[in-house]
Amino acid sequence: MSNEKIPYKIYLSEDELPKQWYNVRADMKKKPAPLLNPGTGMPVTAEELGHVFCDELVKQELDETTPYIDIPEEILGFYKMYRPSPLVRAYCLEKALDTPAKIYYKFEGNNTSGSHKLNSAIAQAYYAKKQGLKGVTTETGAGQWGTALSMACSYFGLDCKVYMVKVSYEQKPFRREVMRTYGASVTPSPSMTTEVGKKILAEFPDTNGSLGCAISEAVEAATSQEGYRYVLGSVLSQVLLHQTVIGLETKTAMDKYGIKPDIIIGCAGGGSNLGGLIAPFMGEKLKGEADYRIIAVEPASCPSLTRGVYAYDFCDTGKVCPLQKMYTLGSGFMPSANHAGGLRYHGMSAILSELYDQGLMEAKSVEQTAVFEAAQRFARVEGILPAPESSHAIKVALDEALKCKETGEEKTILFGLTGTGYFDMYAYAAYNDGKMSDYIPSDEELQKSFDTLPKINK
């Protein structure tokens, strides 16, 4: 089909929506390394994981062979309230950049959580409800995940306890109110409500908190109460599985109009959006059916792929979770308070880490003032005010489109616009006032956090 006919926004009909998630591990010859029990150093069993996660989610976490997994009817029904998300042809941006590149973005921000996080939140809440649980606990950084989970729990009538990274809790008071409106309780982390929180506060009384700390507190809160389990918004393979709804919709929409992306770009913190967006494309790449250039974009202030090591590490600061082999900065890594927004996790999804290690995708790191410059430029022509996280992908998409302008190449660029920046106005204000700065950790600083890696790597 000719590009002339491509609308500004492609919406799939309900009939065209994915009815199964895609498990990319099934098509990987070399699988991600197994999760290990931190005590024994042996692969964790379903039973061990079942103390922390819902049974069905444990099954999904450990399933490396089933390529397609049915999406339950109840989840499909919820998806229909806010999905499909639009695949947008950025005609206005292309014109403003005067580039021959064709730019598309999959926009996940048109729901109240403001991001793609809802795709997994509703799945995890559903399985918790189905198992007859009272509620779930979780951590949240920038607040997108916590909001998404609050919405999902409210829908199924589950209790929801959120541990929010302290610096975000203070920078984003309105996020807290959204979560409360959906009935969740929100505690700044580290807190005195858990043993691990007390321990971290004793050692680092002035800490801004980190996702690693908040995870430890949420896990403790789940495992110390009857009828609760812990749920997580990124990093885990189950989360990437749920997020494949993004990539599957994108692929269907692109196939419908005969569009083939040359470059696929996504921001990467724990990897949930990137993993979801690229999954069906990566599947083709793994099977040798197509080739795509895939770029993960991370903050220069938290550069797990570009400056981390590929090793077994703790998923949380309190070291209560299983060990995962991943690109990591060490669980002791604390992102600078100067860093705005999310993408502040010390490690990366095991699936993405393995794909990156196999050379199937690239990674770039970008500094935040350049990211906000790209965000503002994008907002002024495409209308949407992007989240700082999403703007990492925008920055690299703009760079690639401008390269096409130099070379005259008509490349097709696809990027994930994961969410909106309505709750990031302190950061935008800092940028508007010229008060935003950048921070790049020194080699010494990183070496210090690599020293927190578990002994099993030695």
Next chain:
Amino acid sequence: MSNEKIPYKIYLSEDELPKQWYNVRADMKKKPAPLLNPGTGMPVTAEELGHVFCDELVKQELDETTPYIDIPEEILGFYKMYRPSPLVRAYCLEKALDTPAKIYYKFEGNNTSGSHKLNSAIAQAYYAKKQGLKGVTTETGAGQWGTALSMACSYFGLDCKVYMVKVSYEQKPFRREVMRTYGASVTPSPSMTTEVGKKILAEFPDTNGSLGCAISEAVEAATSQEGYRYVLGSVLSQVLLHQTVIGLETKTAMDKYGIKPDIIIGCAGGGSNLGGLIAPFMGEKLKGEADYRIIAVEPASCPSLTRGVYAYDFCDTGKVCPLQKMYTLGSGFMPSANHAGGLRYHGMSAILSELYDQGLMEAKSVEQTAVFEAAQRFARVEGILPAPESSHAIKVALDEALKCKETGEEKTILFGLTGTGYFDMYAYAAYNDGKMSDYIPSDEELQKSFDTLPKINK
């Protein structure tokens, strides 16, 4: 077509989008009363209005006979970035209410301005640009209009000066940053930057501001600078004209699936959303082709339709604008600071006022704690966090759906969900903390503001 097949969300394709706005005045036998020059008491001329508004917008303001007006290509292009908006079947809400009623809402919140206001902002910015102006000035209350205009001006490279009602400026600092991100300047009103602002501050130094004050300041700022005009986000007939894109999309989507609403509900401040939503349905009603029950919902704290008088009034506190015949509380009316969100204008669109006076629509007023209760109930089942303004319509839609539950009637209810509440979290926090209160002006208070009506009515 059977209701069984109606999707959760109906999106029109680009081909189905309206290419003309509908001018409902053309089908009104008795037209709205003409705008009057406050000095002479005579109908204002196009030349007089041309000092304040862009030429093409003056033409639209005064045109009572052309039923359909072409939407320029440049505006259609911009509309395609964020339109069509979805017509949503509220399946989850119906289930939660256990009502036989069929509930639909037209959701205008999926753009960065967070509301329908962008539909008119882009039109007004386009005509200003076409006329070769440097920039525009405006007022904003809750901030939705100012944000929308900032986005539109940034798109066309126009300067944008926003006077923001002081209480909103203070309650919504993040709105200001969104406007600044789009390049606008934002001044709290009343301010010392205009003569009228100085005068109001001298008389009422502790005022919270009002839309009426802010309009006066914006008009003065426009008329005292070369190359500037004033633009307004509601009340005017030109604004209602642009907003008919809402109703036209809704009607097309409903016709496509054979849906006929029994009741149409919209919140009403100045009337821009309600006027736009109901236009094509009202057109059928005026021509005797169909009948619909139409309900305007306003805050009990600012009840222009339900407790106002139908009279000529000043559109602004400074009394510099033409006189308009409308349902009004008097231009001296100042809404209580207790009132959260928008819908705080003292008068109502001349078109809607006349239709209401002819008995073609009803009006209800509702108190804000009940509005937030409805908002929370809606959010928890439909996902979307609604703006306080929109939640006025939700409240009455819930009431009507619950009446159907009692009577067993399967009525079809349509309401306008004008926007999202992401920038209203102080108000939600007050509601969450049980600290929200209601305010109903006394008869004495209203009588006092009626005394500010111009002598021409006597």
